[in-house]
Amino acid sequence: MAKITLSNLRHSYMPNPTGPDDYALKEIDLDWQDGGAYALLGPSGCGKSTLLNIISGLLVPSEGRILFDDRDVTDLPPDQRNIAQVFQFPVIYDTMTVRNNLAFPLRNRGVDEARIAQRVAEIATMLEVEEMLDVRASHLSPDNKQKISMGRGLVRDDVNVVMFDEPLTVIDPHLKWKLRSKLKELHQRVRATMIYVTHDQTEALTFADQVVVMQEGEVVQIGTPVELFERPQHTFVGHFIGSPGMNVLPVVEADGRATFEGETVALEGNIKGQGGRTELGIRPEFVTFAEKGLEARVRKVSDVGRHSVVEAMVGDTRVKAVVEGDVPEQGAAVHLNFAPEHTRLYRDGWIATEVSS
Numbered sequence: 001m002a003k004i005t006l007s008n009l010r011h012s013y014m015p016n017p018t019g020p021d022d023y024a025l026k027e028i029d030l031d032w033q034d035g036g037a038y039a040l041l042g043p044s045g046c047g048k049s050t051l052l053n054i055i056s057g058l059l060v061p062s063e064g065r066i067l068f069d070d071r072d073v074t075d076l077p078p079d080q081r082n083i084a085q086v087f088q089f090p091v092i093y094d095t096m097t098v099r100n101n102l103a104f105p106l107r108n109r110g111v112d113e114a115r116i117a118q119r120v121a122e123i124a125t126m127l128e129v130e131e132m133l134d135v136r137a138s139h140l141s142p143d144n145k146q147k148i149s150m151g152r153g154l155v156r157d158d159v160n161v162v163m164f165d166e167p168l169t170v171i172d173p174h175l176k177w178k179l180r181s182k183l184k185e186l187h188q189r190v191r192a193t194m195i196y197v198t199h200d201q202t203e204a205l206t207f208a209d210q211v212v213v214m215q216e217g218e219v220v221q222i223g224t225p226v227e228l229f230e231r232p233q234h235t236f237v238g239h240f241i242g243s244p245g246m247n248v249l250p251v252v253e254a255d256g257r258a259t260f261e262g263e264t265v266a267l268e269g270n271i272k273g274q275g276g277r278t279e280l281g282i283r284p285e286f287v288t289f290a291e292k293g294l295e296a297r298v299r300k301v302s303d304v305g306r307h308s309v310v311e312a313m314v315g316d317t318r319v320k321a322v323v324e325g326d327v328p329e330q331g332a333a334v335h336l337n338f339a340p341e342h343t344r345l346y347r348d349g350w351i352a353t354e355v356s357s
C-alpha cells in the first residue's frame with residue numbers, strides 16, 4: 001500500500017479556462033497516508049469523480065502532480081498504477097463461480113494457485129460468503145453480487161490503494177448499515193489505503209477515520225467525523241454534515257462583537273479578519289431553552305425518534321434546536337441560549353473565530 005500525494009492539482013474540462021469557475025477542481029493539495037481509511041464526501045457535481053479518475057489515471061490533470069510513495073505517477077496509465085476499484089454497480093463475471101470471481105484478479109497476475117486458494121478463503125471469511133463460493137455468480141442477489149465485487153477489490157494485497165465509488169448504491173436500504181460496518185471492519189483487518197467516495201454523510205462518517213469534504217471543486221475541510229461535527233471550518237460543512245445541519249444565522253459584526261437580532265451573542269473566542277459577508281454558526285445540539293436569553297416563539301416541533309427538533313423564530317430568523325426530553329409547545333414564547341464555546345463567526349463561509357485558550 002502507498003501514501004498518495006496530490007500536489008497543486010487543478011483540472012478543467014475546458015480547452016482554455018479563464019477563471020476559477022472554469023475548473024472542476026480548483027486547487028487540491030492532499031496527502032492520503034499509507035493504510036488510512038478516507039472518505040471523499042460532497043454533493044453531486046463537486047468534483048469527486050474527477051478527483052477519483054485523476055488518481056486512477058483515467059484522467060490527466062490540467063495542472064499538478066500525483067505521487068505514490070513520492071514516485072511521480074501523473075503520466076502513468078491506469079494499468080500501471082496498481083489500483084483496485086469497486087464501482088457503483090457490481091463488476092463480476094456472471095458465468096463464473098464466486099470462487100473464480102474472487103480468484104480472477106490474482107490469476108490474472110500469475111499468483112500461484114496455493115496462495116490464491118488461501119487468499120480467496122480469507123476474503124470469503126471476512127465477507128461471510130464462504131457458503132456461496134461454488135455458486136455461479138448469475139444466481140446471486142444484487143447485494144451479494146456487490147459483496148463479491150468488493151471482495152475482488154480487496155483480494156490483492158499488492159495494490160497501492162483500494163477505491164470505492166458509491167459502492168452501496170445498489171444495496172437494499174435495510175442491508176446498507178450491515179455492509180457499511182462490514183467495510184469498516186475490513187479496513188481494520190487489511191489495513192490498506194482506502195478511499196471511499198460518497199455523497200452520503202452516514203456512509204462517510206461510518207467508514208472513514210478522515211473525511212475530505214468537497215464543495216464546488218474545492219476541499220473545504222479534512223477531519224475526523226468528530227472534528228467535522230464539533231468545529232466546521234466552513235458553513236458548508238456545518239450545513240452538509242449533521243441532521244439537521246448547523247444553524248447559519250445573519251449577524252452584525254462591529255467592534256469585535258457579534259449581534260444577532262439586536263442581542264450581543266457570546267462567541268467561542270476572538271474574531272479574526274474583517275469585511276466580507278459574516279454569519280453566525282451554531283449547531284442545533286448546542287441551542288438550549290432557559291429562563292433568560294434570546295426571545296423566541298416556537299414555530300414547529302418534530303419528533304424524530306430519540307429526540308425532537310424544535311424550530312423557533314427569533315424575530316424573522318428561524319433557529320433549530322435538538323431537544324431530548326420535554327419540549328415546548330408550538331406557539332409558546334421561549335428563551336434560547338447558544339453555548340458560547342460552540343458559537344462561531346464565519347466570514348465569506350470560512351470560520352473567523354479563534355478558540356479561547
Ligand SMILES: Nc1ncnc2c1ncn2[C@@H]1O[C@H](COP(=O)(O)OP(=O)(O)OP(=O)(O)O)[C@@H](O)[C@H]1O
Nearest residue numbers: 013014024042043044045046047048049050051199
Ligand atoms: N467529461 C466531462 N466534461 C465536461 N465537464 C465535466 C465532465 N465530467 C464532469 N464534468 C463537470 O465537472 C464538475 C465535477 O463533476 P464530477 O462528476 O467530478 O462531480 P461528482 O462530485 O463526482 O458528481 P456526481 O456524484 O454527480 O458524479 C461538474 O460541474 C461536471 O458537470
